[in-house]
Amino acid sequence: MLWVIATPDNAGNRRSTWDSDPHRLTARRRPGIASGPRAVARETTDEVQERVTQRSGPWGRKRGLSGSTTRQGFAVLGVSIRREPWIFTLSTLGSVLFGALTVADAWVLGWSTDNVVLPAFEDGEIGSGMLVAVLALFLGVAILRAVGIVARRLGAGVMQYRMQAHTRRAVTRQYLALPMEWHQRHPTGQLLSNANSDVEAAWGPIAPLPMAVGTVAMMAIAVGQMFLADVVLALVGLLVFPVVILANLAYQHYSSPLMTRAQQLRAELSEIAHESFDGAMVVKTLGREGEETRRFAAKAEELRDVNIRAGRIRAAFDPTLAALPNLGVLVVLAVGVSRVLGGASDAGDVVTVSYLLTVVSFPIRSIGWLLGELPRSVVGFRRVTSVLEARGEMPYGAGRVASGRGGAALRVEGVAYAHDPDQPLLRDVAFEVPPGRTVALVGATASGKTTLVSLLTRLVDPDDGRILLDGTDLRDLAHGELPRAVAVVPQTAFLFDDTVRGNVTLGLDVSDEEVWAALRTAQADGFVAALPAGLDARLGERGTSLSGGQRQRISLARALVRRPRLLVLDDATSAVDPEVEARILAGLREGGHDATLVVVAYRKATIGLADEVLHLSGGRIVSRGTHAELLVTDPAYAHLVNAYEQQHDGTAPVSAEVQA
């Protein structure tokens, strides 16, 4: 049910996900779990993530305890620092440079006052050298400081965007590697949100990171000086820190659950938007714009309310952090005054300590900005991790397929499959197609034909039994081998937003002549030639600029251009008119296509091509033989394929209908 294998509680393992070298991802594929039961209901990342956090240590152990978010947040930042140590160092240096030069600025002003301004006013004259020195000092400091700013900001940006890009690549690799079942449970909109908003959230704190780290040095120096000046007052002043930590704990505690909810709502919003835009035509034709908008608005409003609540907490956190050091200064002054009166402190030290405390307030604020980003980051990171840790990629063997031209031998042995464990769909399906022969698969709607086809092309693996291509179990073939020998034309054509050529070749290295030949066999050459850009014409997302039948024919050409040794047509000519279908079928027969052919079809002409017809019903092959034989021996079959003629004769046999 769950495709997530919890990572053991050890940091090394966790890191390996992040040092996302694609090969390592592949190496971690676990064999033997691809045929687990499939839940019909989809699982949101959050549920998955819930379990991940419960089982896997690093993020889960201390969940719910106060302080854990901060620690987890730093762990996430640690991941990015390990991944991009150099850029991190550079931007931190930039930040330190900036801090140092901010101090230098004050020094330059002091120096200029003492050595230039005051003497000049006293003497009534000044050497031009001094003026140049003043200008040079101020400008030098300013320019160096600008360099620091650029290094810090650009460094942080580069680091952030690099981490985003790494993560996006890793996440999308997972999307491509995970099995169909996983995809069916995860709405597209949610996956978009994982790859976009969650990744952005995860690496959000990188922006304030260098500043915060850079100012830590500033803070350490200031604190050291405070102790040098007056230990007791320094301790009083440092009382600010536990209060800051408390404020942070409270902030993290209250905002984490809100951030979690907000990210989840963002995913759901994206889900609704994607689905609704995907079905825009249905929405329009049924005039359901209002309902769809209400569905979207409900989520948008929920997100709005959560964001407002989180925003209020943030609104309290920032000024609190800004105010605390200032209040600390006042406490130091109050305590200081009595100490000075009691002779325990020197007035100058009180001033120094309070001044240093105001210096500390800047680092505290910049660390506060960092802390403020952490809850969202942890949530985003978790959501991304749950995708990265999802398991269930198909295991592949090392087998190869013969590279000859002849048809392949297909053998299906005792195959069983269920989409839903309580509802077995295919049971004990067995048949054989010798090389170069054609088998037609006929069955009523929802009898499992497409499911069988997806087993043949290994979109899913059987729960039981096996499927052999040229004697090799499909599961023993290396990745990419099966598609070298087998091509399927799916029942619903799917075209990419690409050119005609790109859609036909899908990157396969074939000449334009071959593309045209395939288009010709698929009877698509005519309309493609009529397109102004010909093979270079772009088809729009999912091929919007073509008619339904035209899309099917491009999809057919895509299979044909590969000269597969086994061609599987899943009702691939349903949107094509009879005349064109006749020509396509003729083309398949001629043209030296000696491929083995499995066709799902209803039309007799297509079925008539077959050497053998398999009638699929109730999850089994209930009868097999030539079309002519089955017409005689299997009345249900006869009823199914003769339906049109029966109407033709006006004699629809009611009894047969009941049988079917």
Place this chain on the structure above:
Amino acid sequence: MSTTTSATPATSGTVLDSGEDFKAIDTIRRGVRFSPELKEGIGLTLVLAVLASLGQVVVPIAVQQTLDRGLNAPGGPDTSFTLAAALVAAAAIVLTSVASYLMTARLFTASERGLATLRTKAFRHVHDLPLLTQNTERRGALVSRVTSDVDQVSQFLVFGGLLFVVSVGQVLVATVVMVVYSWQLALVVWLCFAPLFLSLRYFQRKLSAAYATVRRQVGLMLSAVSEPVVGAAVVKSYAVESRTQARIDEAVAAHQSASTRAQGFTAFSFSLGGVSAGLANAGVLIVGIWLGFGDDISAGTVLAFAYIVTLFVGPVQMGTQILTDAQNAIAGWRRVIGILETPADLVDPGPEGRVLPRGPVDIRLAGVGFAYPGGPPVLRDIDLEIAAGRRVAVVGETGSGKSTIAKLLTRLMDPSEGAVLLDGIDVRDIAQASLRRSVVLVPQEGFLFDDTIAANVRYGLLDATDDQIRASADELGLGDWLAGLPAGLETMVGQRGESLSAGERQLVALLRAHLADPDLLVLDEATSAVDPALEMRIGRALERLMSGRTSVTIAHRLSTAESADEVVVVDHGRVVQRGPHAVLVGEAGSVYAGLHASWVAQSS
């Protein structure tokens, strides 16, 4: 005005507006118009903002006073003054913090409210756009416009917008103070900052373009991700993972480099402020000394001025930072507003819209021609009349224009020439609500929502009860099928209905249309994936159910044509034949005779 995501050549006006033409201030103005919540209570928020930023000045002064007059009082530390002053200062700190909290909380509330409204309006507008305009932008990119683009705006509205106004105010106040001290030195400071102010415009333009690219790349990236996710089966069965990944990686890299570039501009333009400040400091001292020689100014004033300059520099830096960071938000804002600014040219005639009388609809296509944007005409001179209550089959070759006719009949598009009339009324004059109520299309590409069968069917009739749904299924001859499903009406159909078989998806779509109880039903290959026996059974059921309505059925399986009252044959965008099946079949050498011959050859 280029929407690079557009794949089909589209003429202007039908492309989704990218919003990139709007100026920043324009964007904000429009943004506020679409989200009136942003203005609510703005006055009080502004007052709070001023209070909060006053705190930044008042607090150091209060501390300073406590130090100078309490601790370092001439006659030794003055405890009572120190304590009193500390209390006053503490009160000031608390007050300004509370002001700051209230301001930020109010800003969050206003901006989140405004943005939720904006999102929802934009979402709605996408659905109001003509089909063809919707198709000019990929779904992933559309999704990004109503999700992440909007998210960008929030940060700016909370941490930018008002603070910018306040910063400008502070700059003005600081300028006044400077002028009071010394107008000459104030002039020097302004002169030192002049290059920055002048170059800001240039940088803003650069930044604006850079962030527009970033937002566009986000859309492209999401499209690159969503396409293979939706087409996962094809990607897997053709093992084109690495090619697909390469395309995604390309989009990811493009987004990365666009973002980095924008960040580079931001960092650079922000650092300019610091350089100007250094220049100003040096300038004040040097000019101050020079003025001192002329006895125009004292050393004290020069030094005080050096301090006042920081009051000027702080808000200037703040302002430039806000301005640069704002460009990202504005780029996102533009894209959302761009949706709203794209005309929904299939406008609902609104209250003047005419209402179709209930009962069978009669159809007239008068001189209809149609061309997809930028393409050749696909329909020409179609004159067709279909009497109310007829069952008409439309047949023709693949790509001849049948679905296009269906889309015109149901006003998913308007004809380029001529008019479509239902019951004698031009469809452009019919109120949308009435049109959608009376006319239903079952499109060639069925689409189901990731929900139960019942919920999907209810798209046809919102308040249909389960019993009503079951009754309609029985009428269509689908009762057994429905009863045979493990969870019945509660069966989840999966994303886009992919947990159902292709035939089953069509059954749900058909049931949905039937439940909508239309007066004109247009079926575009609605049963193409259903097995012949079931198709015939549905066909007979429809024949019964369609009495008292008009129906137009497009089918490649000519069984439909055989039983229709009348057949319309489309060829290369023209109606070439029409009449009852029996007559047309007899017209030797005709298109229909050809189609039918091959149909018979194939189905027997």
